[in-house]
Amino acid sequence: xxxxxxxxxxxxxxxxxxxxxxxxxxxxxxxxxxxxxxxxxxxxxxxxxxxxxxxxxxxxxxxxxxxxxxxxxxxxxxxxxxxxxxxxxxxxxxxxxxxxxxxxxxxxxxxxxxxxxxxxxxxxxxxxxxxxxxxxxxxxxxxxxxxxxxxxxxxxxxxxxxxxxxxxxxxxxxxxxxxxxxxxxxxxxxxxxxxxxxxxxxxxxxxxxxxxxxxxxxxxxxxxxxxxxxxxxxxxxxxxxxxxxxxxxxxxxxxxxxxxxxxxxxxxxxxxxxxxxxxxxxxxxxxxxxxxxxxxxxxxxxxxxxxxxxxxxxxxxxxxxxxxxxxxxxxxxxxxxxxxxxxxxxxxxxxxxxxxxxxxxxxxxxxxxxxxxxxxxxxxxxxxxxxxxxxxxxxxxxxxxxxxxxxxxxxxxxxxxxxxxxxxxxxxxxxxxxx
Amino acid sequence: xxxxxxxxxxxxxxxxxxxxxxxxxxxxxxxxxxxxxxxxxxxxxxxxxxxxxxxxxxxxxxxxxxxxxxxxxxxxxxxxxxxxxxxxxxxxxxxxxxxxxxxxxxxxxxxxxxxxxxxxxxxxxxxxxxxxxxxxxxxxxxxxxxxxxxxxxxxxxxxxxxxxxxxxxxxxxxxxxxxxxxxxxxxxxxxxxxxxxxxxxxxxxxxxxxxxxxxxxxxxxxxxxxxxxxxxxxxxxxxxxxxxxxxxxxxxxxxxxxxxxxxxxxxxxxxxxxxxxxxxxxxxxxxxxxxxxxxxxxxxxxxxxx
Numbered sequence: 246x247x248x249x250x251x252x253x254x255x256x257x258x259x260x261x262x263x264x265x266x267x268x269x270x271x272x273x274x275x276x277x278x279x280x281x282x283x284x285x286x287x288x289x290x291x292x293x294x295x296x297x298x299x300x301x302x303x304x305x306x307x308x309x310x311x312x313x314x315x316x317x318x319x320x321x322x323x324x325x326x327x328x329x330x331x332x333x334x335x336x337x338x339x340x341x342x343x344x345x346x347x348x349x350x351x352x353x354x355x356x357x358x359x360x361x362x363x364x365x366x367x368x369x370x371x372x373x374x375x376x377x378x379x380x381x382x383x384x385x386x387x388x389x390x391x392x393x394x395x396x397x398x399x400x401x402x403x404x405x406x407x408x409x410x411x412x413x414x415x416x417x418x419x420x421x422x423x424x425x426x427x428x429x430x431x432x433x434x435x436x437x438x439x440x441x442x443x444x445x446x447x448x449x450x451x452x453x454x455x456x457x458x459x460x461x462x463x464x465x466x467x468x469x470x471x472x473x474x475x476x477x478x479x480x481x482x483x484x485x486x487x488x489x490x491x492x493x494x495x496x497x498x499x500x501x502x503x504x505x506x507x508x509x510x511x512x513x514x515x516x517x518x519x520x521x522x523x524x525x526x527x528x529x530x531x532x533x534x535x536x537x538x539x540x541x542x543x544x545x546x547x548x549x550x551x552x553x554x555x556x557x558x559x560x561x562x563x564x565x566x567x568x569x570x571x572x573x574x575x576x577x578x579x580x581x582x583x584x585x586x587x588x589x590x591x592x593x594x595x596x597x598x599x600x601x602x603x604x605x606x607x608x609x610x611x612x613x614x615x616x617x618x619x620x621x622x623x624x625x626x627x628x629x630x631x632x633x634x635x636x637x638x639x640x641x642x643x644x645x646x647x648x649x650x651x652x653x654x655x656x657x658x659x660x661x662x663x664x665x666x667x668x669x670x671x672x673x674x675x676x677x678x679x680x
Numbered sequence: 681x682x683x684x685x686x687x688x689x690x691x692x693x694x695x696x697x698x699x700x701x702x703x704x705x706x707x708x709x710x711x712x713x714x715x716x717x718x719x720x721x722x723x724x725x726x727x728x729x730x731x732x733x734x735x736x737x738x739x740x741x742x743x744x745x746x747x748x749x750x751x752x753x754x755x756x757x758x759x760x761x762x763x764x765x766x767x768x769x770x771x772x773x774x775x776x777x778x779x780x781x782x783x784x785x786x787x788x789x790x791x792x793x794x795x796x797x798x799x800x801x802x803x804x805x806x807x808x809x810x811x812x813x814x815x816x817x818x819x820x821x822x823x824x825x826x827x828x829x830x831x832x833x834x835x836x837x838x839x840x841x842x843x844x845x846x847x848x849x850x851x852x853x854x855x856x857x858x859x860x861x862x863x864x865x866x867x868x869x870x871x872x873x874x875x876x877x878x879x880x881x882x883x884x885x886x887x888x889x890x891x892x893x894x895x896x897x898x899x900x901x902x903x904x905x906x907x908x909x910x911x912x913x914x915x916x917x918x919x920x921x922x923x924x925x926x927x928x929x930x931x932x933x934x935x936x937x938x939x940x941x942x943x944x945x946x947x948x949x950x951x952x953x954x955x956x957x958x959x960x961x962x963x964x965x966x967x968x969x970x971x972x973x974x975x976x977x978x979x980x981x982x983x984x985x986x
Contacts, residue, residue: 649945
């Protein structure tokens, strides 16, 4: 039955298959090899890494999408290497990185919430960059909090990607309406509460004195820790294994917030706010003053004042948050990835991209630049950044950020509940930290 | 057919064994795709979960070796283990009673031929066309005291839908009833229409009232359908996750953590320990198997007694 014609057709079909397969393999080899045969390891890379037209992958979480996009676009337009950016929703980021780490498919570069960096460094997700970072001429100027968070047993793993600081923002127009001085920030938390109540007393519909995220552990860490620091206390011991959240200053802080909440000067939805919309009220001009992320300065359209977060009696501090960035253990393009990281630390990126966008620079020697001079608020932020802190603990996520964290229970009991039991709740935080 | 007929004869025996061997092979070939699917998508993951539950397996650093039974000890001593089981059972009872009751009621309503039959059936079924996650997001906005359409109402009542433990539970149950009542209506409707008209006719001739017909004819004959619906509903509710993950995240004050959410939290939200999460999963699996067997048994026994 088989005609010679049929056989040739079958042979042709098989040849086509083989050819297609070979082509696919060749393409795969091409993309993984980056089209070059040179050494891609970190050790073989020069001071600024390799720029040879490789494709790099970069993951970041959604809150820093704007800054990440600007940085990647600027890098891609000035380098042969091309960075492919993937933005992951905040809540899914840990799960996605975890799954990728298990299947050895992490991207070349990835940013991590700075409070998770100690844990991720310990899990071995980042490559050791100690010798590379030490060789940077401006190493001493790089933000210390971020470097410290990425240091494990004397080995450095991350550089700051984007800094995000918690600052006191106030709506100058609402301040004027309430008869407050729009150019002076409250100097203590008690003054802050008094100002919030005055704005509340204006009785403008849908407008509230202040707002916060009372069901969002991450927001509360970010905005409430600085008050304790500014008052001269610590939130944890040096090793990050013991909580110190029942100090007199901490208790005073909870008491002021408790009074504020009971007085009705806090945006009501703050009570259930789990994070997604915790800044929305202020952004829309419906909140008088609040502790707010400095990365949102550039998207604040109205006239807002900016200052450090005040302590109980005096002082100011900030939470130096944001994301650190490192080269993943799975990267096959470490030399190229290092090229991106050194560029990220350069003046081109720090001033030309971040400062231009109104963001905080990661190098103190670049804090005064042509953009910061135009906006004194940026100078304020840069100055407070030097006084801020980045808490370091291995179990930070479980103790503070998780939706079922003991820190969240502590704040909710102290502010919304009966106000007692802070010492007991503090022990519960310690129990998780000490695991 | 002819092959089978030939089989017993002596002459055809050798021929038939090769034939039957071939047909056996053919049978395996037919079953192979399903078998491979079951193996790859069910058996292997299941074995992996068993392995995980007996190993020290952090999310970020992978398998670190066997540590049985430490994961199980940590699982049952987790500070939310008991609370999450109690809450899940509470939610399951509420959801099952409401869904089966409402499903039955709606099915009876739309079974009768009326002018509105088509419209009603469609109206009840439409929410089922929406994914559960999308439906949860929709309700998240509806319930939001900030962006929702009821924001004003909530403000004047001084009450938020998701702000209190009971409020969060009932708000979620409402979403589930809205989303699934149509589905259970459809399921029960199929069962109702499978009851032959003759039985009703006989009941009518015997002079049974409407109520008697329902209790003594409809309900007993609907038992297999109700059994299926209950098993589906109980299993689905015990494994509830998306609705709570999106609407409440276990809040307020950890009052709405379901068992599956606990597994997710342990695996991805803080503790990041796949071993303990797998241990809870195995415990839930065993519990589900027992509950399902008990349910099917109890429904099966009843008709035999009557």
